[in-house]
Amino acid sequence: MDQLSAPRFDLLTAPGHLIRRAQQQHQARWIELVGTELTSVQFAVLAKLAAESGSDQNSLAGTLSIDTSTLAEVCVRLASRGLIERKRSPDDARRYRLSLTPAGRSAFEWHTPAVDAVGEALLAPLSARERYTLMALLRRVIEA
Amino acid sequence: MDQLSAPRFDLLTAPGHLIRRAQQQHQARWIELVGTELTSVQFAVLAKLAAESGSDQNSLAGTLSIDTSTLAEVCVRLASRGLIERKRSPDDARRYRLSLTPAGRSAFEWHTPAVDAVGEALLAPLSARERYTLMALLRRVIEA
DNA sequence: ACGATACTGTCCGTGTACGGATCATCCGTG
DNA sequence: CACGGATGATCCGTACACGGACAGTATCGT
Numbered sequence: 090m091d092q093l094s095a096p097r098f099d100l101l102t103a104p105g106h107l108i109r110r111a112q113q114q115h116q117a118r119w120i121e122l123v124g125t126e127l128t129s130v131q132f133a134v135l136a137k138l139a140a141e142s143g144s145d146q147n148s149l150a151g152t153l154s155i156d157t158s159t160l161a162e163v164c165v166r167l168a169s170r171g172l173i174e175r176k177r178s179p180d181d182a183r184r185y186r187l188s189l190t191p192a193g194r195s196a197f198e199w200h201t202p203a204v205d206a207v208g209e210a211l212l213a214p215l216s217a218r219e220r221y222t223l224m225a226l227l228r229r230v231i232e233a
Numbered sequence: 234m235d236q237l238s239a240p241r242f243d244l245l246t247a248p249g250h251l252i253r254r255a256q257q258q259h260q261a262r263w264i265e266l267v268g269t270e271l272t273s274v275q276f277a278v279l280a281k282l283a284a285e286s287g288s289d290q291n292s293l294a295g296t297l298s299i300d301t302s303t304l305a306e307v308c309v310r311l312a313s314r315g316l317i318e319r320k321r322s323p324d325d326a327r328r329y330r331l332s333l334t335p336a337g338r339s340a341f342e343w344h345t346p347a348v349d350a351v352g353e354a355l356l357a358p359l360s361a362r363e364r365y366t367l368m369a370l371l372r373r374v375i376e377a
Numbered sequence: 378a379c380g381a382t383a384c385t386g387t388c389c390g391t392g393t394a395c396g397g398a399t400c401a402t403c404c405g406t407g
Numbered sequence: 408c409a410c411g412g413a414t415g416a417t418c419c420g421t422a423c424a425c426g427g428a429c430a431g432t433a434t435c436g437t
Contacts (some may be wrong), residue, residue, distance in 0.1 A: 093282065095342075096283070096341070096342050096345040097284065097285075098277075098280035098284070098345065098348070100277065100280075100281075100297070101372070102352075102368070103277075103351065103352060104259065104352045104355050104356060104367075104368065105256075105259045105273050105351065105355070106273075106277065107368060107371040107372060107375065108252060108255050108256050108371070109256065109260055109273075109298075109393095110298055111252050111371050111374055111375055112249075112252050112253065112256055112373040113298060113394085114377070116381095116394085118393085119249070119396095120253065124373060127413080128422070129249050129250075129253075130422085130423065131422095133242075133244065133247075136242035136244075137244075137418080138241070138250065138323065139240070139242075139279070140241065145385075145386090145387065146385075146420095147384080147386080153244070153408085154253075154254055154287055154341060154380095155423090155424085156423090156424055156425050156426085157350075157385085157386075157387095157425095158386090158387080158388085158389095158424080158425065159423060159424050159425070161386065161387065161388095162422080162423080162424095163422085163423080165403060166421095169329075172296075176245075179301045179386085181384095181432075181433070182385095182430050182431080182432060182433085183384070183385040183386065183431070183433070184384095184385065184432095185399095186385085189260070197240070198240050201240040201242065204237055204247075205244070205364065207249065208246075208247060211248050211249070211374060212248060213286075213377065214317055214373045214374060214377045215331045215373060217369060217380080218369055220345055221365070221368040222366065222370065223248075223371070223374070224246070224251060226253050226359060226366065226367040226370075227251040227252065227367070228245070228251060229358045229359060230255055230258060230355060230356065230358060230367070231251065231254045231255055232309065232360065233258070233357065233358045233381085238426085246414095248429095253423095257424085257425095260424085264425095264426095272392065272393080272394085274393065275392095288414075288417065289415070289416090291414080291415055291416080292390070294430085299393090299394085300390080300393090300394060300395050300396085300414090301395095301415080301416070301417090302394080302395065302396080302417080303392095303393060303394050303395070305416065305417065305418095306393080308392080310391095310392080323400075325403070325414095326401080326402060326403085326415095327401065327402050327414070327416065328402095328414095328415060328416085329415085329416080336383095336387085347427040367426080378437100379436100380435100380436095380437090381434105381435090381436085381437090382434080382435080382436100383432100383433080383434075383435095383437105384431105384432080384433075384434090385430100385431085385432080385433095386429100386430090386431090386432105387428100387429080387430085387431105388427100388428085388429075388430105389426105389427085389428085389429100390425105390426090390427095391424100391425090391426095392424080393422100393423080393424080394422080394423080394424105395418105395420105395421090395422090396420090396421095397414105397418100397419085397420095398417100398418085398419080399416100399417080399418075399419100400414085400415100400416090400418100400423080401414100401416090401417105401429100402413100402414080402415080402416105403412105403413080403414075403415095403435090404408090404409100404411100404412085404413080404414095405410100405411095405412085405413095406409100406412105407408100407409090407410090407411105407412090
């Protein structure tokens, strides 16, 4: 008889678990430094529209890697709070042209320093070199 | 005039975004290799109960780093599918004692190889040394 | 001009995630 | 014993996440 029959599973070696935990850390820092007025996903939408106005939901979902269903909900919430505007494109009646309202732009600009601070705080335990390494490794995992 | 007035935000340097993307990758691999019968969170619960039967929801939530509200829902689903059993503890009528049913144990054992394969697939772009580095860095970020 | 095809956004169902309020139960102290 | 505080679990509201089905619109080939 041996004891190999019962599979074991160690969470500390499971990449999925570590990634989930890291996201929890990130969210905790976000709440602490940015607050609950904007979520990180909502901020990402505002940031993208600040850089490039007039995208439609599909291409925005693509560049932000957010599911189109999910992005639709996010956009509805942002629009209902007056942070973005959704107008049907004159060229293509299926598309929405998304743009920041002035309130949306100022929300984006106002929160940007705190968002940068979230990244700082999250990576605070690491040296500059280690931070770079972590980001580079994550990027390689993602692009597979 | 200068152009510093408009804040920019680069998603590729935002840790939160990279972590979110990594989790998406993980989930995609999970669906591909494990399927939709069990989610990664559900598997984690089964794995923990396989190693240590009789925990209550609170301590389980602690060791798995899952919110107690969330874990309650997960446990209800697992129980309704007959994979775990929830009995009130005789010592303390507030507690549930959680344990695997035979179906739960075999589900755990059956899926374990695929779950290992998910970790493999996710880290496939990295060398063994890089994998170790990534996990170690993530662990340090989490434990802060 | 018209039909097959592709595309945009919505809706539905399920699951994870978390804070806050609530209820029942337990426990330590007076 | 009684009471106040701690604890286990639930419930509610909100938000992200994703697949599949759907309706409306555009486009391309014939």
